[in-house]
Amino acid sequence: MSANSSSTSTKAVGECASLILQGRDRPGIVAAVADVLAKHNGNIVSLDQYSDDPEGGHFFQRTIVQLEGLKARLPELEADLTTALSEGFDITFTLRDLSQPxxxxxxxxxxxxxxxxxxxxxxxxxxxxxxxxxxxxxxxxxxxxxxxxxxxxxxxxxxxxxxxxxxxxxxxxxxxxxxxxxxxxxxxxxxxxxxxxxxxxxxxxxxxxxxxxxxxxxxxxxxxxxxxxxxxxxxxxxxxxxxxxxxxxxxxxxxxxxxxxxxxxxxxxxxxxxxxxxxxxxxxxxxxxxxxxxxxx
Missing domain, CATH: 3.40.50.170 (Formyl transferase, N-terminal domain)
Structure with missing residues (x-):
C-alpha cells in the first residue's frame, strides 16, 4: 500500500471527526445518528457499515463527519449522540477529532x-x-x-x-x-x-x-x-x-x-x-x- 486509502482521505477534508459505532443490530440506528448529525449541521464525508446478521447480529459503522468549529462543538454533539443512542439501542460509540493524530x-x-x-x-x-x-x-x-x-x-x-x-x-x-x-x-x-x-x-x-x-x-x-x-x-x-x-x-x-x-x-x-x-x-x-x-x- 501506499498508506493512502481507497476511501475519502480524512486528512483532505478539514475539520473532521470519526464516529465509530458498535453494538446489537436493529432498525433505526443509521437514521438516529443521521438525525443528530443533521441537527448539528454536520456533513457526512464518508460512511461505512456492516452487520454480521441483520436479525439482531452485531452492527459496525464508521462515519467521517465534517463540522465547522469542531473542537468547540464536540462535547454537545457527543451528548446528543449519547441521548439518541440510549433510547432503545444497544450501541456504544466513540467520537474523535481527526485533527489530533x-x-x-x-x-x-x-x-x-x-x-x-x-x-x-x-x-x-x-x-x-x-x-x-x-x-x-x-x-x-x-x-x-x-x-x-x-x-x-x-x-x-x-x-x-x-x-x-x-x-x-x-x-x-x-x-x-x-x-x-x-x-x-x-x-x-x-x-x-x-x-x-x-x-x-x-x-x-x-x-x-x-x-x-x-x-x-x-x-x-x-x-x-x-x-x-x-x-x-x-x-x-x-x-x-x-x-x-x-x-x-x-x-x-x-x-x-x-x-x-x-x-x-x-x-x-x-x-x-x-x-x-x-x-x-x-x-x-x-x-x-x-x-x-x-x-x-
Missing part, C-alpha cells in the same frame, strides 16, 4: 526494514500519526532513527526476567501514546505488561499465522517447499500470536528461491502489511469484535 511508540530490535519504512512514510505524510518515540533492546538503530528527529530509547532486555525492562517501558509510555507498534521487536511481552500498558499493541508476524512461528521462519519455509510466503499484522493479546488479525498478504515463490531470497521478498510483504495496519488503526478503520476485526479500508 494518534500518538504511537514503535518497538524494534536489530531488523530495520519495518521500522525505517514506517519512519519514511511518516516523514512523507503517508501515516497520520505522531511518532512519540522508538524503543529498542539494542542500540544499533539509534543513528538511523535520530535522522528522522524521533527520540530513541535503548532499553536492554535479556534473560527470562523482563520485569526491569518492562517497568522502564511503562515509565516511558505512560500518558504519552495511544498505541504501540512492534516493528519486528524480537521479545515476548508479558501478560502483565500488556495489561498495564492500557493501549492497543500491533505486531507484524513473518507468516500467515500460525505457520512457521518462532525463529528462522524463511529457512523453515524453504525446507517445507512452500509456494507462498506471507505476513500478518495483528493485535497483541496474552495468547502469543493469537490476537485479532488486521491485515495479511502473500508473495509467490518457487523452488529456485533461496532462503535469503524468501527473506528479502518477505521483508517487503512485512513492510506493506504493517504500514496498512498502522494506517487503518490510526484512522479508526479497524473495529474489534472479540478475536475478529471488521476493517473499513
Amino acid at each position: 494518534k500518538r504511537v511508540a514503535i518497538f524494534a530490535s536489530k531488523s530495520d526494514h519495518c521500522l525505517l519504512d514506517l519512519l519514511w512514510r511518516h516523514s512523507h505524510g503517508e501515516l497520520p500519526v505522531s511518532i512519540a518515540m522508538v524503543i529498542s533492546n539494542h542500540p544499533d538503530l539509534a543513528r538511523e532513527v535520530q535522522r528522522f528527529g524521533i527520540p530513541y530509547f535503548f532499553v536492554p532486555s535479556q534473560g527470562p526476567d523482563k520485569s526491569e525492562a518492562e517497568a522502564e517501558h511503562l515509565r516511558l509510555l505512560k500518558d504519552n501514546v495511544d498505541f504501540v507498534v512492534l516493528a519486528r521487536y524480537m521479545q515476548i511481552l508479558s501478560p502483565s505488561f500488556i495489561e498495564k500498558v492500557g493501549v492497543p499493541i500491533i505486531n507484524i508476524h513473518h507468516s500467515f499465522l500460525p505457520a512457521f512461528i518462532g525463529a528462522g521462519p524463511y529457512a523453515k519455509a524453504k525446507e517445507r517447499g512452500v509456494k507462498l510466503i506471507g505476513a500478518t499484522a495483528h493485535y497483541v493479546t496474552e495468547d502469543l500470536d493469537e490476537g485479532p488479525i488486521i491485515e495479511q498478504d502473500v508473495a509467490r515463490v518457487n523452488h529456485s528461491d533461496s532462503a535469503a531470497d524468501m527473506q528479502r521478498r518477505g521483508a517487503n510483504v512485512e513492510r506493506n502489511v504493517l504500514s496498512r495496519a498502522v494506517y487503518w488503526h490510526a484512522e479508526d478503520r479497524v473495529l474489534r469484535n472479540g478475536n475478529h476485526t471488521v476493517v473499513f479500508p
Whole structure:
C-alpha cells in the first residue's frame, strides 16, 4: 500500500471527526445518528457499515463527519449522540477529532526494514500519526532513527526476567501514546505488561499465522517447499500470536528461491502489511469484535 486509502482521505477534508459505532443490530440506528448529525449541521464525508446478521447480529459503522468549529462543538454533539443512542439501542460509540493524530511508540530490535519504512512514510505524510518515540533492546538503530528527529530509547532486555525492562517501558509510555507498534521487536511481552500498558499493541508476524512461528521462519519455509510466503499484522493479546488479525498478504515463490531470497521478498510483504495496519488503526478503520476485526479500508 501506499498508506493512502481507497476511501475519502480524512486528512483532505478539514475539520473532521470519526464516529465509530458498535453494538446489537436493529432498525433505526443509521437514521438516529443521521438525525443528530443533521441537527448539528454536520456533513457526512464518508460512511461505512456492516452487520454480521441483520436479525439482531452485531452492527459496525464508521462515519467521517465534517463540522465547522469542531473542537468547540464536540462535547454537545457527543451528548446528543449519547441521548439518541440510549433510547432503545444497544450501541456504544466513540467520537474523535481527526485533527489530533494518534500518538504511537514503535518497538524494534536489530531488523530495520519495518521500522525505517514506517519512519519514511511518516516523514512523507503517508501515516497520520505522531511518532512519540522508538524503543529498542539494542542500540544499533539509534543513528538511523535520530535522522528522522524521533527520540530513541535503548532499553536492554535479556534473560527470562523482563520485569526491569518492562517497568522502564511503562515509565516511558505512560500518558504519552495511544498505541504501540512492534516493528519486528524480537521479545515476548508479558501478560502483565500488556495489561498495564492500557493501549492497543500491533505486531507484524513473518507468516500467515500460525505457520512457521518462532525463529528462522524463511529457512523453515524453504525446507517445507512452500509456494507462498506471507505476513500478518495483528493485535497483541496474552495468547502469543493469537490476537485479532488486521491485515495479511502473500508473495509467490518457487523452488529456485533461496532462503535469503524468501527473506528479502518477505521483508517487503512485512513492510506493506504493517504500514496498512498502522494506517487503518490510526484512522479508526479497524473495529474489534472479540478475536475478529471488521476493517473499513
